[in-house]
Amino acid sequence: MDAVQGTLDELGTPLSEVTFVVFDLETTGGSAHEHAITEIGAVKVRGGEVIGELATLVDPGGPIPPFISVLTGITDAMVMAAPRIESVLPSFLEFIAGATLVAHNAAFDTGFIKAACAAQGYPPPANPVVDTVDLARRVLTRDEIPNAKLGTLARFFRSPTEPCHRALQDARATVDVLHGLIARAGSFQVHTLEELKSFVRAPTPEQQRKRHLAESVPHAPGVYLFEDSRGEVLYIGKSTNLRNRVRSYFTASETRPRIREMIGIAEQVRHIVCATPLEAEVRELRMIGGTKPRYNRKSRFPEKVVWLKLTDEAFPRLSIVRELKDDGAAYLGPFTSAKAADDARTALHEAVPLRQCTERLTLKASRPACVLHEMGRCGAPCEGRESPADYALHVESARRAMASDVSMVYTALEARMERLSVEQRYEEASVDRDRLASYVRAAARMQRLTALTRIPEMVAASPAFDGGWEIHVIRYGRLTAAGHMPRGAHPTPFVEALVATAETVIPGPGPIHAASAEETECILRWLESPGVRLVEVEGDWALPAHGAARHKARIDLAYQRLDHRTRREGRPLR
Template sequence: MLNLVESITTIPCATALEAQVRELRLINERQPTYNRRSKRQDRAVWLTLTDETFPRLSIVRGAESLRDERGWMGPFASRLEAEEVVLAIYESQAIRQCTLRITTRSQAHGSTCALFDMGRCGAPCTGVQSQDNYAQIVAQTRTLMRIDSAPVLKQLDAKMAAFSAEQRYEEAALIRNRRTALHRAASRGSRIRSLTKVAHLVAGRRTFDGGWEFICVRYGRLTGSAVCAPGFDPEPTIEALVMTAEVLVERDQVLPHSSHEECERILDWLEIAGTQLFDLDGLWTSPVNGSAVPRQSTEGAVAGLLDAQRLR
């Protein structure tokens, strides 16, 4: 690679977070040949409910088609991880698994499948299940995707414990993998959703030499950062940061002004011990059973899940 270098251009950054975010944006913009990570930020895998009379779960690439009112989860490390979450949801929700578009005409000629006989689907494809009844299942699915996945996690815990008690360890491991994927997806989606709804946020923390570093975030995008030297009043630094920060407008999108990687990088910074909130426009909240659940309980199992996927 050194033989290919013609020149080096430096971009001074006020903080380490700003440097990390600028790197993410440059990788996404320039698509460097020898970079693999972060080159396809706009092609991440997500899970959503389709926009039709009888919605179904759909795995998609890119966040452009996602809408909060329909419900979504993610992003996922791979399509395989998303498929594990789909299977986990099917364990508790009788949402249809077929991919056909249901119309009045198709219902007249439809026939029930094995899932209906097993009690795992109400057969809306044949008109056996009404639109209102199916809408209740969709509402429950949307709730677990957006707000509260705890009931599904508890069901998976019980099933995993039952398999283990019967020494059916391979089946228990499959349920564990699905639970891990679901928990992680719910946490990631909830964290991203909470930050992208905040119109303006200023946070800061002490530096190792006694000074301050500050960041300004708007709709999940880093719009500026600044440093205040030790011994100086930080208030003028904050005021200057707010005045010079990038101006953004609200958009009806899941990721209105940034990538999910930038969002999560900012969130990691905000969650470091000692970080203080100095200014906030709006509410920055998370569901109790969304991102507030201990993420550490899932991270330890993620490596095992990815290893299991590679062995398939």
């Protein structure tokens, strides 16, 4: 048979001949259906050369949230005279016609463009899309870069443009990242657009070769452990269906470079079947904390959390500690870093004039007051200017803010941020924003955890898919027993047997004494899920009437745009 030479179309489109439009958006929030575009920046490139740019502010049709102005620097005054999206969109669609779209975390940007097209009666763009986050995870290793954020990649590829949350500048930085990634992909024999698109999702030879490791894993809830040839645990995970989850590691859907590297080392998969998905989730946390597998990123070091402590002494102060003690002190936390705890401490100091010196003061202490007294931020108990009774009022305010009511902290920081924004001191306002968020989130977390960890025993149940019930025994915030009650079984003897065989928990010091905060939060998420019913509760399960949850909701809404931006710049490589 004579050989037939393929056509150029069959060979694909060389990347040097592809027209790319690299674009970036700024918006008023993270939801394409609830928020609006405030800026569009796009750069058209072909063969490594820039052949056109498009940039414009967009009037979102409403006020820009202060948190967004702090993040991007785009204010209401800047967009007041800008065109609306109905005027900008036709020009953008014309600019991208016939091109391959490129964006960093493309789903975010293309989602807003599709929503705008739908609102204005245009069909959604049918352009091919390349996501530089996905491509970076495919061609770069964790030894080269710690994450796939745009700023990290721009520095790695020595881009002269530094990303700054402005659309055109971020698009220009993404152009340099794209060129660097395409050059790296060339070493994988990727030379056409078609090869580039399939390359990102293709399973590695190691993934294909080791698919047999999932064959003995059952279809049941539980925990799975990837191990090397010596039996060392490399990675621990959990699933409601062990077989399906483990099999997914050997398919094209698993694109994380860190995990693909792990699969290359793994020689066996061990599994532990659990009675319920909640038991599997809790077991996973405990095993990761105890084993500390090198390929797990989360939950490896639960013992490294820190706490903010209001000391128990004549003139209490706020201290960052690593250990909870039964010493009568008030605690707030846990925090995952000392910086987060210090941010929360600074926020509380903004609202309550507690002393900030570190030495222990006695009732007879007498030494010169520091500059904080001159600034009106401390009553100078060290110099005898503030009596123990007067200082105790501040201590009581701090205890109340830590345990039940964060209103005074929220009000004080909000007023300061508004003043700084009016003075256009956005960087300082963003620092206060982070401090307030750290405090409010910690207080809300603490109040939820404490509400459960003070209950000696709780039995709760949720309906199972087979018509039975998943029943759990929780003591002081720790899961002590889990069972699956079959359909039609009598609940009383089943529950009594489960309670009788449940783990015994001895109360300890501090608010989180029986389990890690992560474990208790897993249990709380399950308790708050639809269909869960309380069978028995010893004591009261309640949150403070004026607790931090309502303020946390406002904080989270304001941060939604920033969180989406973080995901858009790329999650850490795993």
